[in-house]
Amino acid sequence: MTLTSNEYAVTISDLVKKFGSFTAVDDVSLTVGRGEIFGFLGANGAGKSTTIRILCGILAPTSGSGTVAGMDIVRETEKIKTRIGYMSQRFSLYEDLTVTENIKFFGEVYGVYGERLAQRTAWILEMANLRERRDSLTGELAMGWKQRLALGCAMVHEPDILFLDEPTAGVDPASRRRFWELIYTVAEQGVTVFVTTHYMDEAEHCDRMALMHRGRIIALGTPAELKERYIAGTLLEVWAEPMMAALECLNSLPVVREVAMFGSALHVVVGSLEDVDSLRAALETMDIRIERIEPARPSLEDVFVALIEHAERGA
Numbered sequence: 001m002t003l004t005s006n007e008y009a010v011t012i013s014d015l016v017k018k019f020g021s022f023t024a025v026d027d028v029s030l031t032v033g034r035g036e037i038f039g040f041l042g043a044n045g046a047g048k049s050t051t052i053r054i055l056c057g058i059l060a061p062t063s064g065s066g067t068v069a070g071m072d073i074v075r076e077t078e079k080i081k082t083r084i085g086y087m088s089q090r091f092s093l094y095e096d097l098t099v100t101e102n103i104k105f106f107g108e109v110y111g112v113y114g115e116r117l118a119q120r121t122a123w124i125l126e127m128a129n130l131r132e133r134r135d136s137l138t139g140e141l142a143m144g145w146k147q148r149l150a151l152g153c154a155m156v157h158e159p160d161i162l163f164l165d166e167p168t169a170g171v172d173p174a175s176r177r178r179f180w181e182l183i184y185t186v187a188e189q190g191v192t193v194f195v196t197t198h199y200m201d202e203a204e205h206c207d208r209m210a211l212m213h214r215g216r217i218i219a220l221g222t223p224a225e226l227k228e229r230y231i232a233g234t235l236l237e238v239w240a241e242p243m244m245a246a247l248e249c250l251n252s253l254p255v256v257r258e259v260a261m262f263g264s265a266l267h268v269v270v271g272s273l274e275d276v277d278s279l280r281a282a283l284e285t286m287d288i289r290i291e292r293i294e295p296a297r298p299s300l301e302d303v304f305v306a307l308i309e310h311a312e313r314g315a
């Protein structure tokens with residue numbers, strides 16, 4: 001792959017990270033455009049944080065190469081650190097400092113002092129809607145506020161690229177939505193956002209995304225592309241009782257490509273709507289009561305479930 005690294009905020013080529021004999025990042029290649037919101041999706045242990053740590057220059061790769069803001073992830077880690085903001089999974093705010101004291105602390109770490117620090121502090125308080133809490137102890141803030149403060153601290157030096165590692169983990173849905181609104185605001189100002197999450201629904205917020213599974217990228221694209229490319233066939237929603245028996249029965253049918261539980265229904269991928277009749281017949285033979293079978297529009301979660309099941313079968 002030959003890339004003009006300046007066109008991209010991030011490039012990664014054949015990246016591998018091993019811990020002993022265990023491969024946490026397995027031959028990952030991707031690019032992130034400037035100003036993009038790029039989502040890194042995957043279950044716990046998929047290798048998201050490890051990849052981010054390599055990009056931030058905290059961890060050296062076992063092999064492979066990459067650039068961040070045009071700089072080499074192996075040889076120019078110190079320069080990279082001045083151009084990026086990093087919000088780690090257990091973001092490192094000082095609980096016994098006030099909101100403004102935390103901002104000042106992180107500002108000084110990044111060489112932001114005096115008038116510029118005052119301006120950046122005002123900007124962060126405004127952005128995160130923390131003005132009225134500026135003198136509160138950080139440890140006393142609710143999780144949603146802490147997350148916004150951590151985002152502000154990661155941006156005190158006006159980085160070009162933000163790496164956010166599960167920034168919305170552990171907060172309520174309203175705070176998660178508010179946090180995503182902040183991410184949009186930041187991206188509109190030209191900042192590239194590389195964000196990891198294990199909440200599948202958050203993928204819809206990203207311009208483009210990669211799905212990581214056991215260290216490998218198993219899908220890459222925009223939400224629309226992923227839905228189009230990977231659900232080949234017809235998605236049905238099936239309500240039937242008992243549900244587990246229905247799942248097993250459908251799983252054994254040759255016309256059924258995928259079955260997954262989706263709330264109180266089963267999501268079933270078949271070749272065409274004409275297959276509904278054979279589904280009904282099979283379920284009735286097994287004495288399973290069918291409430292409803294309806295065509296459904298695939299969500300990204302359907303796509304991810306299908307892809308992960310596919311990857312598991314290949315493994």
Ligand SMILES: Nc1ncnc2c1ncn2[C@@H]1O[C@H](COP(=O)(O)OP(=O)(O)O)[C@@H](O)[C@H]1O
Nearest residue numbers: 019022024042043044045046047048049050051
């Ligand atoms: N320093 C380390 N030493 C050994 N194994 C590690 C280390 N860091 C991460 N791992 C392992 O690598 C895998 C990927 O971890 P991680 O990148 O944190 O995944 P994610 O962020 O997607 O949950 C996990 O199985 C984890 O246990």
Ligand SMILES: [Mg+2]
Nearest residue numbers: 048049050089
């Ligand atoms: Mg992680």
